[in-house]
Amino acid sequence: MTEKKAIKIKRTPLFDTHVGLGARMTTFAGFEMPIQYSGIIDEHHAVRNAVGLFDVSHMGEVMVTGPGAFEFVQQLVSNDVTRLIDGKALYTVMCTPQGGVVDDLLVYRLAAQRYLLVINASNIGEDYKWMMSHNPSDAVLENISDQLALIAVQGPRSFDVVQKITDEPLGSLDFYHFMELKPDTFFTCQTAILSHTGYTGERGLEIYCDADRAPAVWNALMEAGAEYNIKPAGLGARDTLRLESGFCLYGNDLGLETNPLEAGLGWLTRLDTGDFIGRDALLKIKETGPARRLVGFVSTERGIPRQGSEIQSEDGKVIGSVTSGSQSPVLSKGIGLGYVLNKPEFTAVGTPVRIASRGRSFLAKVTRPPFHRT
Amino acid sequence: MSIPKDLRYTTDHEWIRVSDDGSTCKVGITHFAQSELGDIVYLEIDALDEDVAKDDPFGTIEAVKTVSELFMPLSGHVDEFNEVLDDNPELVNTDPYGEGWIILIQLSDPAQVEELLDAEAYAKIVAT
Numbered sequence: 001m002t003e004k005k006a007i008k009i010k011r012t013p014l015f016d017t018h019v020g021l022g023a024r025m026t027t028f029a030g031f032e033m034p035i036q037y038s039g040i041i042d043e044h045h046a047v048r049n050a051v052g053l054f055d056v057s058h059m060g061e062v063m064v065t066g067p068g069a070f071e072f073v074q075q076l077v078s079n080d081v082t083r084l085i086d087g088k089a090l091y092t093v094m095c096t097p098q099g100g101v102v103d104d105l106l107v108y109r110l111a112a113q114r115y116l117l118v119i120n121a122s123n124i125g126e127d128y129k130w131m132m133s134h135n136p137s138d139a140v141l142e143n144i145s146d147q148l149a150l151i152a153v154q155g156p157r158s159f160d161v162v163q164k165i166t167d168e169p170l171g172s173l174d175f176y177h178f179m180e181l182k183p184d185t186f187f188t189c190q191t192a193i194l195s196h197t198g199y200t201g202e203r204g205l206e207i208y209c210d211a212d213r214a215p216a217v218w219n220a221l222m223e224a225g226a227e228y229n230i231k232p233a234g235l236g237a238r239d240t241l242r243l244e245s246g247f248c249l250y251g252n253d254l255g256l257e258t259n260p261l262e263a264g265l266g267w268l269t270r271l272d273t274g275d276f277i278g279r280d281a282l283l284k285i286k287e288t289g290p291a292r293r294l295v296g297f298v299s300t301e302r303g304i305p306r307q308g309s310e311i312q313s314e315d316g317k318v319i320g321s322v323t324s325g326s327q328s329p330v331l332s333k334g335i336g337l338g339y340v341l342n343k344p345e346f347t348a349v350g351t352p353v354r355i356a357s358r359g360r361s362f363l364a365k366v367t368r369p370p371f372h373r374t
Numbered sequence: 375m376s377i378p379k380d381l382r383y384t385t386d387h388e389w390i391r392v393s394d395d396g397s398t399c400k401v402g403i404t405h406f407a408q409s410e411l412g413d414i415v416y417l418e419i420d421a422l423d424e425d426v427a428k429d430d431p432f433g434t435i436e437a438v439k440t441v442s443e444l445f446m447p448l449s450g451h452v453d454e455f456n457e458v459l460d461d462n463p464e465l466v467n468t469d470p471y472g473e474g475w476i477i478l479i480q481l482s483d484p485a486q487v488e489e490l491l492d493a494e495a496y497a498k499i500v501a502t
Contacts, residue, residue: 024412040438041413236412236439304416304436327415327438360418 012057013149013214021232029122031058034234043237044329047200048372051155051225052233056206057214060124060145064115068137073107073115075277076134078260080270084109089176089197092268093260094130095278099285100256101263103127104248106197110180116193116208118150120250134277148191149214153221154204154241157228162205164224165217168194170205187213187220199238201245201370243335244328246296246369252307253294253323253337262290262339292320293342296369297353298328298335303362305336305355312354312361319346322355330372334364375500376405378471382487383496384447389471396484401447402475403435403466406500411437414466419444419455419477426452428486432477435466444476448486454478 010031018025023034034055037043046052064072074081079092089108093101103123108116119127128143135141153162163170166186168179178195186192189210198204209217222230239249248254248263260269261282270276271283299305305325313319320340328335336355340346346353351366377383382390387407392399408414419433426432428449435442456475459465466474481487491499 036412039413041415240438302416302418304441306441327436329438332415360420 010058012055013211014055014057014151014218017215017218018055018232023232023234026235028235029058029120031121033058034232036234036236037232040234040236040240041329043231043233044240046229046231047155047202047233047237047241048330049156050228051153051157051161051230052200052237053218053221053225053230054152054154054233054238055149055214055218056152056238057149057211058121059150060119060121060127060143061148061150061208062117062119062128062131063142063144064117064139065113065142066138066140067113068135068139069113069115071137072135072139073117075136075275076131077105077107078269078276078278078282079107080273081107081109081115082273086111087177087179089178089195090268091176093254093265094127095260095276095282096256097278097281099259099261099278099281101250101254101258101260102130102256104250104254108178108193108195122251147211148208149211149217151207151209151214151218151221152198152200152204153207153225154198154200154233155202157225157230158202158204161221161225161228161230162194162207165220166194170194187216189213189217199247200241201247201372202241240326240329243324243326243337244330244370244372246337246371248294248337249324258339259285259290261285262292262342263294290342292339293347294323294337295340295347295366296335296337296371297355297364298331298367298371299333299355299362299364300352301362301364303355303360303364304334305338305364306357309355309357311338311340312356313346314352314354314363316354319353325355328371334362335371336364337369375409376471377493377497377500379493381471382447382490382492384445384490385499386445386447388445388447390447390487390490391475392484392487396487397481398453399448399479399481399487400475401477401479402470403444404496404500405470408467408470408474411435411440411442413438414463416463417455417459417466417476419452421446421452422455422477424452425450425482435476446479447490448479448481449483450479450481452477453480
C-alpha cells in the first residue's frame with residue numbers, strides 16, 4: 001500500500017483580513033489565497049489607473065549570508081550579481097545544467113555578505129533543496145518564507161500611498177532599488193524592506209515585513225489609500241496585469257523544459273562573464289539559436305487564447321502552443337504568450353497566427369508586449 | 375443569492391423560463407453561477423439554428439480566467455442568441471435573470487420541463 005501524504009494548505013498572515021474584505025479564496029501553490037474581491041476587471045483597472053494592494057506573502061524568501069554568499073549566488077543564477085550594490089535588486093533565473101529553468105527570482109543585495117532571494121511559492125521546497133545542494137562556497141542559507149509577509153502596492157498612486165505611512169523619502173528610490181529599514185522603525189517590524197519592484201507593469205512598491213505585523217501594515221495602507229480609491233486585488237488581477245505586461249509566469253511560460261533564451265530572457269543571461277549552472281548548455285543553444293521562441297499575440301478576431309491551445313500558421317499548420325492566455329481588461333481583446341518555431345515568418349511582429357482549440361480557431365497577430373500600450 | 379420562484383433550474387446552474395404557451399423557453403445562467411465564474415467576457419454559441427438534444431453542449435461562456443461549456447436544459451431548436459451579449463457580456467453578471475438571458479429554444483419535447491428543478495430544489499443544491 002502506498003502511503004498518502006496529507007498536504008497541509010497554508011494561510012498567509014493576512015487570511016482573516018481577506019475573508020473580512022469578502023474575498024473569494026482559492027488554493028494556489030499550497031496556499032489559501034484571495035483570487036478576487038470586487039472582480040478581476042475592476043481590480044485590474046484600479047491598478048492601471050490608481051492603486052491596488054496585493055497580498056503576495058505566499059512568495060518564498062531565502063536569506064543568504066556569510067563569506068561565501070556572493071560566490072554562491074553568482075554561480076546559482078544566470079544574471080551578473082557583480083552588477084549589484086547594496087540597496088539594488090535584480091531579476092534572474094536559476095537553471096539546471098541542461099539550461100532548464102528551476103525558478104525565476106529576485107536577488108536583493110542587502111550587504112556584501114547578505115543577499116535575499118525571492119522565489120515562487122510553488123517552488124519553495126524544491127528551490128531550497130536545489131540551493132542547498134549547489135552551495136560550493138558554503139554560504140549560510142535560511143528559508144525565512146514563513147517569517148516574512150510581502151505586500152505589493154501597485155499603480156500610478158502607489159508611491160503617494162506608501163509615502164503616507166513612512167518618513168523615508170521614497171521619491172529617490174529608483175526602479176529595482178530598495179531600502180532596508182532599521183528594526184522598530186516601521187510598524188515595529190524587525191525586518192522591513194521597501195522595494196521599487198512589481199509584477200504589474202505599473203509603478204509600484206513591494207513591502208517585505210514581519211509576518212505578524214502584516215495586518216497592521218495592510219490596514220494602514222488601505223486607510224492611506226482611501227483618498228485614491230485603493231482596492232485590494234487578488235491573484236486573478238495579478239495574472240491579467242502581468243500578462244498584459246508580457247511578464248512570464250513560472251509553471252506557464254517558464255519551467256524545467258524551457259530555457260531562458262527561448263523565453264526571451266537573454267537579457268538576464270550573462271554568457272560572457274563567469275560561470276553559473278547551465279551556462280555551457282545555454283552557450284550551445286545560443287550558438288545554434290533556440291528551436292522555439294516565446295511570442296506575444298493579440299486576438300484580431302473574437303476569441304480568447306487559453307493555455308494549451310494550438311498556435312497555427314495562417315494556413316493551419318501547428319507551429320506551437322499557448323502557455324498563458326486571457327482577456328485583456330484594457331484592450332477588451334484576447335491576449336496571450338506562447339512558444340512557436342523560431343523562424344522569422346512565425347515570430348515577426350505583425351505575423352497573423354491562428355489560435356485553435358476544441359475544433360475552433362480564430363486569428364491573432366504576433367505582438368510585442370506590453371499589450372495594453374500597443 | 376437570488377433564485378426567482380417562477381423559473382426552473384438545472385444542476386448545471388442554468389435557469390429556464392418557459393413561455394406561457396409552453397412552446398419555447400429562454401435560458402440563462404443563475405446568479406450563483408455568474409458569481410462563481412466572475413466577470414463574463416465572451417459567449418460563443420455553436421448551435422444557433424440547430425436542433426440539439428437535452429444535456430448536449432450548445433456553446434461556451436468565458437470569464438476572464440475560465441471557459442465553461444453551456445448545456446441544453448431541454449431538447450429543441452436553438453432559435454435565438456441574445457446578441458446584446460456580444461458587446462455587453464457583463465449583462466450576464468449584472469442582470470442574470472433579465473437582460474443577461476443567453477438563448478431562446480423552440481422545444482421539441484415540452485414534457486421534459488417536468489424533469490427540471492424548481493426554485494426550492496435548486497436552492498438546496500446551491501446550499502450544499
